[in-house]
Amino acid sequence: MPVVEAQRWLLDAVEDPDWWIDASVDRLEDLRLRLRGLVSLIDPSRQRPVYTDFIDSIDEHRDLTITRASVGLDRRAFRAQLYAFLTAHDNVVALRKLRTGRPLTDADLAELERILIETGGVDAEALATRAGEAHGLGRFIRSIVGLDRSAAEEMLGDFVAAPGFTRNQQAFVDLVVSELTVEGHLDAGRLYEDPFSAVAPQGPEAIFSEAQITDLLERLSELDRTADPDPVSA
Template identity: 30%
Template sequence: MHRLEEQQTVPMVKAKSFLIAEIQAETWWTDITPVMIDHIRRQLRDLIKFIDQKAQKLVYTNFIDKLGTVEIVNVPVQQTGFSPYQYRQKIEAYIRENEDHIAVAKLKRNLPLTDGGLASLEAMLFESEVIESREKFQEVYSKDLSLKRFIRELVGLDRNAAKQAFAQYLENTSFSANQIRFVETIIDYLTQQGIMDAGLLYEPPFTDLHHEGLDGVFDDDHAEEIINIIESFNKTIGVNFGAASRSRQESDQFSSQLLC
């Protein structure tokens, strides 16, 4: 099931991601019935073809059975125990399947979440049978985990919200193709990761467009504005990196000293 679970780029597999994660948990197999097994068979039979066959190792056996006397023995039940990995997979699949929940949708679209919205999000999570309890969730993740950041990083940022914020750079014909590509790369990152440390604008893949990163592509005013836009997405969920602005200030101070 792990190899099937990895095929999230396949829409049919992604649609069943919650089910795939759920049946890998030991608790799902408690009190299993033939009807449940048949249901799983019918749900997953069309997905088997998406498993990478090349990654599957062939195992050859050549056993000769030796029959002995028949004895009745007690077979001990082996408990595999709780799997944090499977729990995380199940939780994350559950959240992705509930992206239309008003609180999750707001976080994805960079809309502010009120105290009431946060309470609604907590209820959706901690009252779910999938998550079991707040205590179990915090045991696996952390008591200090920011739910707003966790959700945003998991579901990403809505592409339209990002494009709207950077509209002047995408629609203004005065910007070069390289500048537009730089902004599009920022949008791609935010869409996937949900938040961004603006300091990454001075690292690959941004330095692939110019070795100086942001400062090599835009003048000071536009560079500062781009950083402010990025930080506005972070601020909505209470995240503050701040490193890029400090780096630019230090760079400006150093340049001023050289000019003096």
């Protein structure tokens, strides 16, 4: 079944206990998004019931002192801090624009930065450093929160609606949508790696025409640009 084969590499990977040792929140969310489409294929009648046998206990009351940890230079902890704060404040205008690919203004990003620092307690210097590495605050934040699936699907709607679009092409584009939903960005080089190589082992050129590949890459580049301030909207 093509939809299962497309995720075969991931299904094999998660069977290894070592895969779970350093599994981050982002990594587990990626796993959830990639595999949720396969759940409906499971035959309930063939599932073994799982029984638990334990007794809950309440420990004695203790006073605890909670110390707010500094993010420092730990990139993973820093991204986790941002992800937790942003998912709890998804009503921020700039964040909604980043998630849906709508035009941003400098004022949007300035307000987002202010909220992150003043309300979220994010270290300003670390934020500036990471934003610089990502070529802008908007691109950095989108790499953490990803893109709304509906926005990614809309961006590629007329691409997949072209006459003669094949099942393999659709499976490939579905992977593009999943990647954008989690990562918010997709480099051209990723199209030659897992999980894309499971659908097109010889690369996208094996299933798409040159014109189609050019069109797809232009759409991905345009999506990246929506994370930058739009002079027209300023």
